Every structure is written in structure tokens, then in C-alpha cells.
Amino acid sequence: MKTTVHCGSFESERYWREKDLAALPSIPDLSGMSIVQAMDEMLFVFCGSGDVLLTRYGMNKAQVDYLHSLGYAFTTNVYPMTLQEEGAAQESLNIFELLDRLDPEGPLARMIPGGASLSPFAVLPGTQNALRRYRLQPELPDEQTVRSVNTKSYSIAMRDRLSLPNVGLAVDSVQELLNTGLQMLKKGPFLIKDEYGVSGKGNQLVDSERTLRRIAGYLESGRNKEKRIRFVLERLLDREMDFSCQFHIDQAGAISIVSVQQLVNNGFAFGESQSPGKALLDRLEQENYCEIMHSIGRNLYKDGYYGDVCVDSMLLRDGSIAPLVEINARKSMSLIKHSVDRYLNREDIHTVLIQVPLVSMGQASYEVLLQHLEQANILFFAENGEGVIPLTSKTLHPPGKEHSAGTKGKLYAALAYRDTAHKKELSVKLDEALQSSGYTILRK
Numbered sequence: 001m002k003t004t005v006h007c008g009s010f011e012s013e014r015y016w017r018e019k020d021l022a023a024l025p026s027i028p029d030l031s032g033m034s035i036v037q038a039m040d041e042m043l044f045v046f047c048g049s050g051d052v053l054l055t056r057y058g059m060n061k062a063q064v065d066y067l068h069s070l071g072y073a074f075t076t077n078v079y080p081m082t083l084q085e086e087g088a089a090q091e092s093l094n095i096f097e098l099l100d101r102l103d104p105e106g107p108l109a110r111m112i113p114g115g116a117s118l119s120p121f122a123v124l125p126g127t128q129n130a131l132r133r134y135r136l137q138p139e140l141p142d143e144q145t146v147r148s149v150n151t152k153s154y155s156i157a158m159r160d161r162l163s164l165p166n167v168g169l170a171v172d173s174v175q176e177l178l179n180t181g182l183q184m185l186k187k188g189p190f191l192i193k194d195e196y197g198v199s200g201k202g203n204q205l206v207d208s209e210r211t212l213r214r215i216a217g218y219l220e221s222g223r224n225k226e227k228r229i230r231f232v233l234e235r236l237l238d239r240e241m242d243f244s245c246q247f248h249i250d251q252a253g254a255i256s257i258v259s260v261q262q263l264v265n266n267g268f269a270f271g272e273s274q275s276p277g278k279a280l281l282d283r284l285e286q287e288n289y290c291e292i293m294h295s296i297g298r299n300l301y302k303d304g305y306y307g308d309v310c311v312d313s314m315l316l317r318d319g320s321i322a323p324l325v326e327i328n329a330r331k332s333m334s335l336i337k338h339s340v341d342r343y344l345n346r347e348d349i350h351t352v353l354i355q356v357p358l359v360s361m362g363q364a365s366y367e368v369l370l371q372h373l374e375q376a377n378i379l380f381f382a383e384n385g386e387g388v389i390p391l392t393s394k395t396l397h398p399p400g401k402e403h404s405a406g407t408k409g410k411l412y413a414a415l416a417y418r419d420t421a422h423k424k425e426l427s428v429k430l431d432e433a434l435q436s437s438g439y440t441i442l443r444k
Contacts, residue, residue: 001048001050002117003050003113003116004048004052004117004118004119005051005116005118005119005134005136006046006051006052006053007040007095007099007120007121008120008124008331009037009094009095009121009122010036010037011033012121012122013150013196013198013202014196015124015125016124016146016147016150017195017196018228020226020227021195021228021230022224022228022230023194023223023224023227024194024202024215024219024231025218033091034398034399034400035395035408035410037056037057037091037398038056038392038394038399039392039395039412040056040121041053041063041391041392041393041395042336042391043121044059044076044391045339045340045391046119047072048074049073049074050073050074051074051075052074052075052111052113053075053076054077054081054095054108054111054112055076056080056081056095058076058078058079058080058394059077059394060078060367062366062370062393063370063390063392066370066379066390070343070382077111079108081095081102083102096124096127099130099133100129100130100133109134112134112136114134114136115136115137116134116137117136117138118134118136121330121331122329122330123141123142123143123307124143128140139251141304141306141307142304145305146330150196150327150328150329150330152170152193152195152196152197152231153230153232155232155325155327156170156234158324158327159324162295162296162299162324164292164324167235167237168232168234170232170233171229172230173229174216174219176229177192177215177216177219177233178212178213178216181206182212184233184235185206188235189207189236190205190233190235190236191203191204191205191235192206192215192231192232193231193233193234205236237314237325238318239316240314240315240317241315242262242264242312242313243261243262243276243280243313244310244334245257245289246260246261246308246309246332246338247293247294247297248308248309249297249305250306251306253298255293255297255301257290258335259334260281260284260289261273261276261334261337263312272353272354272355273333273336273337273353274337274350274352274353275341275352280315287321287323289313289323292323292324293323300327305329308329308331308332309328309329309330310328310330310331310332310334310335311325311326311328312325334353337351340391340414340416344385344416348418349385349416349417349418350417350419350423351415353412354412354415355411355412355413356410356411356430356431356441357409357410357441358410359405359407359439359440359442360397360407360440361406361440364396364438364439365438366393369390369396369433369434369439370390372437373388373430376433378429378433380414380416386417386418386422386426387415388413388414388430389414389415390411390412390413391412392411392412392413395410395411395412396409396410396439406440408442411434415430
């Protein structure tokens with residue numbers, strides 16, 4: 001069987017974003033970026049026997065051994081992907097740009113067998129170069145197409161193409177933003193969405209004229225004066241529940257619905273991914289939701305895209321469905337959740353994908369955490385069928401400058417459980433194991 005090389009950079013929108021695009025006000029979060037760059041470890045869920053997983057920081061050896069004990073038979077790097085001559089500047093490169101500059105005789109480059117298939121998290125700048133340099137397959141959609149179909153303005157244009165309810169408008173100047181925003185405020189709060197906003201970043205809630213004018217002033221400031229204005233303004237929907245659909249478009253245009261997952265978001269950011277209830281699935285069937293997803297897929301293919309897709313959707317408090325909130329033409333956290341479900345393959349076991357924000361001091365140890373989870377009898381093993389599956393190791397203590405107050409990190413994990421009471425028990429014992437391993441949990 002042909003080897004597949006899995007790699008990618010999460011928060012792909014950061015690399016698609018054009019440099020001449022004006023940005024909304026935000027606070028830089030360097031520690032958050034290090035965590036995101038370590039999330040590529042989760043791509044192990046897509047690995048088959050003999051596949052290769054390349055990660056930016058290298059996976060902790062204890063995590064590699066644990067995943068191998070679960071039956072995941074992949075090869076991976078435990079040392080970081082570094083370019084010594086580049087210094088700190090390499091942090092701005094995505095993993096494909098790093099691959100393009102690796103020493104071809106180095107150990108990481110030698111892990112990539114010629115003629116293998118590449119399965120990226122997303123097609124990014126540098127992906128096509130990596131295909132050519134390492135003689136990988138298959139062909140992938142071109143970068144500009146991928147960049148285009150991932151914009152917020154493409155999503156609202158798709159609603160019009162499919163005659164779906166559309167509460168979004170694209171604006172191309174500060175004056176247009178002001179005029180359109182003042183009109184929208186008469187009906188209530190609205191969002192200003194960055195073309196490539198993601199996971200709680202790049203969205204601004206506007207609930208007053210004062211806020212709108214402050215943002216307009218920022219866009220006219222020296223920081224943005226020479227930049228191109230392109231935002232989507234969208235009335236704030238009265239959300240009851242977030243959910244998403246994952247599907248795949250093959251190179252011939254065939255569309256396969258993969259799964260539907262329910263999301264529990266913290267504000268606009270990812271919180272949890274869990275399996276949807278029967279009531280939601282019945283409702284989606286009544287609304288011909290899958291046919292709408294097929295229509296989105298056919299139009300994406302017509303526009304030149306094929307590969308993985310995740311469409312964000314909402315159930316609103318008035319009972320209606322908003323089937324197309326955003327198109328994400330890439331893999332997703334919910335697709336990772338689905339892959340964990342496929343691995344477990346147990347109808348009597350539920351799963352939820354969670355994240356735990358934390359701070360670690362120098363004494364915190366991932367190896368000790370695994371030991372404490374096992375001692376608490378909650379570390380998942382195939383023979384017990386329930387427990388906590390840690391999905392990442394380096395996100396708990398990502399590389400970077402040490403701070404006296406500790407290093408911010410996150411644990412990404414899947415909980416496999418039979419009922420709600422056991423899920424709660426797993427969460428409590430997981431928190432205890434993290435704290436006894438030297439981590440301080442930040443969530444309330």
C-alpha cells in the first residue's frame with residue numbers, strides 16, 4: 001500500500017491572508033500562535049499503517065509510544081523541524097515552506113519517500129513546491145483557488161448562488177462600511193468579519209454607533225491607510241446551536257458526506273466537538289440539509305476546488321436552520337473528532353473532543369501526566385474502550401520564551417464515555433491529573 005505523508009499548519013487562514021488587506025484591531029498573542037503551530041500532532045488520527053506524520057515541533061516520545069500502543073502504526077519525527085540559518089524568522093513560515101528549505105540529505109527530508117501521497121491539512125503557499133520537490137502525489141487544487149473559496153465574501157456569494165437566506169454584505173471601503181453598518185444597527189447588533197477570520201479572531205461585534213466609528217477610525221489610521229478594505233458585515237444571528245458538516249470532493253467531482261458534528265463554542269471560538277443528537281439529525285433530514293451540502297460541493301468543484309470541506313451551520317432560536325454560515329475548504333477539528341469515532345467504532349461509546357487551557361511551570365512533565373492518567377485509571381486503552389485520549393503533547397508546553405508566570409498551553413483530548421455521568425467523572429479526574437502533573441488549569 002502506498003505511503004501517505006500527513007502534515008499541515010492549523011489556522012491556515014493566517015497564510016492565505018493577503019498582505020495588502022486591512023486588518024481589524026486585535027491584540028497579538030504570540031503564545032497562542034505557538035500552541036496553534038503544535039496542533040499538527042492531531043493529524044495522527046488520519047494515519048494508516050506505515051504512513052508518515054511530519055510535525056513542526058516533533059511529537060513527544062512518550063506520546064508516540066502511547067499512540068503506537070493504541071494501534072496507530074505511523075512514523076513521525078520527535079525532533080523539531082528547524083532551519084538553523086533562518087533563526088527566529090522561520091516561525092512565520094508554514095510547514096510546507098519549511099519543507100521546501102530543509103536539507104534534502106537531512107533526517108526529516110529522508111522520511112519522505114518519493115512517489116508517496118501528500119494529505120495536507122490545507123493547501124497553503126508552498127504546498128505545490130513540496131509536491132514537486134519530494135515527487136509527491138496527487139495533484140492538488142491551486143493555491144489561488146483555495147485562497148479564494150476560503151474567504152468570507154465567497155461564502156455569502158454562495159448563499160446567493162443557492163438562493164439561501166443571506167444576512168451578509170461585503171464592503172470595499174471605510175465609507176461603505178460606515179453607511180452599511182449604520183443601516184444594520186437600526187435592526188440590532190452585527191458582526192464585521194475579516195475575509196480570513198477564524199476561531200474567534202477576525203470577528204468584531206458592533207452594538208453601537210460609537211463602536212462602529214471607532215473601528216472605522218482604526219481602519220483609516222496609519223496602520224491601515226494604504227491597505228485594501230474588504231470585510232463582510234453580517235447581522236448577528238440568534239444562535240441556539242452550532243454544528244458543521246464535513247464532506248469530501250474527489251478529483252473527478254464526486255461528493256461524499258462524511259459526518260455532521262455539533263459544536264459547543266466559547267463565544268466565536270472552538271470549545272468542544274461532539275456527536276449530534278437524533279432530534280438535530282431528523283431536523284436536518286426534513287430540511288434537505290445534505291442536498292444543500294452537495295450543492296455547495298458541486299459549486300466548489302465548478303470553481304476549481306476539490307478535497308476536504310467543513311461547512312459551519314447554525315440552528316437558530318426561532319427554530320430555523322442557517323445551513324451555510326462559513327465554508328472552510330480544508331480539514332477541520334470536527335473531521336478529527338469524526339476520525340476518532342471511526343477508530344473507536346463503538347455504537348455504545350460517545351466521544352467529545354475538548355481543549356483545556358493551562359499554564360505550565362518548568363517542573364510540568366507530559367510523561368508524568370500520562371502516568372497520572374494511567375494511575376487514575378482514566379487513560380484510554382483499546383482493551384477498556386473508555387477514557388481520555390490525549391491528542392497532543394507539545395501544545396501543553398509549546399516552544400518559546402519562558403515566563404516567570406509560566407508558559408501558556410492547551411491540552412487537546414478526546415473523551416470516550418458511555419453516559420453523561422461518566423463523561424463528568426472523566427473531566428474531573430482529568431483536571432486532577434493535570435494539576436498533580438504541574439499544570440494550572442485556566443478555564444473557569
